[in-house]
Amino acid sequence: MVQTSDDSRTNLIASLQERAEELAQLNRIAIALTSEFDLQRLLQMITDAARKVTAAEYAAFFLIPELTNESPERRSKKGLFHLAAISGEHGVEEHFRHVGPVEGVGVLHPVFWKGTSVLVDDVLADRRYVGIPRGHIPVRSFLGVQLRTREGSILGAFLIGHTQPNRFKPRHVELIEALSAQAAVAIHNAQLIARERHAMEEQAARLEREVRERTAELERRNQELTRVATDLQTLHHELTEAQKRQMLADERSRIAQELHDRVQQTLFTIGLKADWALEQLPPGSPLERPLRTIKQLASLGTAQVRDAIFALSSSEPQTQDGGLISRLHALIHDLRESAAELDMDLVVAEWASAPPVAVENALFSVAREALSNVLRHAQATTVVVTVQVTRTQAMLVVQDNGVGLAPEILENYRHNPAHLGLRGMQQRVCDCGGQLLLVNGEEGGLIVKAVIPLDSLTDRR
Secondary structure, rough: OHHHHHHHHHHHHHHHHHHHHHHHHHHHHHHHHOOOOHHHOOOOOOHHHHHHHHHOOOEEEEOOHHHHHOOOOHHHOOOOEEEEEEEEEOOOOHHHHHHHHOOOOOOHHHHHHHOOOEEOHHHHOOOOOOOOOOOOOOOOOOEEEEOOOOOHHHHHEEEEEEOOOOOOOOHHHHHHHHHHHHHHHHHHHHHHHHHHHHHHHHHHHHHHHHHHHHHHHHHHHHHHHHHHHHHHHHHHHHHHHHHHHHHHHHHHHHHHHHHHHHHHHHHHHHHHHHHHHHHHOOOOOOOHHHHHHHHHHHHHHHHHHHHHHHHHOEEEEOOOOOOHHHHHHHHHHHHHHHHOOOEEEEEEEEEOOOOHHHHHHHHHHHHHHHHHHHHHHHOEEEEEEEEEEEEEEEOOOEOOOOOOOHHHHHHOOOOOOOOHHHHHHHHHHHOOOOOOEEEEEOOOOOEEEEEEEHHHHHHOO
């Protein structure tokens, strides 16, 4: 009697320990569901727990192809379930990997296709048994539990086996069904996480795409702003230049008005006074020649002031109507009226085409200054102005028969500030890239020769 009581106590303790282990395994899986997010590791933990609580030699967990990392070709084979996790000893995993996916026939049919948990004490005695695949470990005791979603869709099944018969109890069915429910939760959570991850990846891709598009748009806008800023800067520069030109035009107009109202009137008055004095002189008076010179100079000064007024009144340097030849004709005509005793003539040796404006202005300035010097200093009776314009150069020559220039003046006028007129002619010609030559003629008088090349001034026309 005492022995029976001790055996009962021992069996009770063993049973309690077994139940405690079962609860511990279920609790560990429940905790893992909240902390482990790797589905493969979690399924392996559940499969290991299934083998421990049933004391089975192996526990296998099969899933439909959509839930395993199978190739698209193998997923297309309907009715096959693929191994997701295996727990066992003595090379069990290698056996199952060699066997491959299962079709759910024989004793597996109600598990996979009817959702019925199957407990078989000895598969050899079960009429549904159709054998095992080649290479599979021998099985006598078998326990199968289907895995479904909350909506009832098939996910897979737990297959648990032992090489000896009568190893599993109804209590083991309940335990595996509980683990199956936990596995379904794990798969559901994994699917939720996968969907969330996919949604986050799509969102990240969309945001990245939007960032690229916005960046490209900002770059385009920045380029447009840069162009606008450049255009504004150019416009500001043009406005500034326009203001400068307007200020310069206003100042030129003011100076021209002053020359017209004061200097020209003063020279005109000097000419009138000279005429009045000539009328008052007795015949043969020695003052007649100086007074006529004063009259001539006043007339020349008036012409020069008129040219200056015209140049100042023009917005840009340009020739008068008719070009250089017309201007020279007008200049010589005015000088003839004020210097009747001086024979002046204009010769056009060649005229291929009109030279650039800058060249015409420079040559006209040289002619005007040279003729003025002839009137004031040369004591000449004849002066000839010759113009020649070819396709390669423009040349102007002013030659008189007067007294010429002293050698020291010819040598030093470029550096002598006293000879402002000669230096001015030299500067105007040099500004156009030409040369000015001053020499005394062989038979007397002075030769003023200005030569300006035209090939380098084509763009200035």
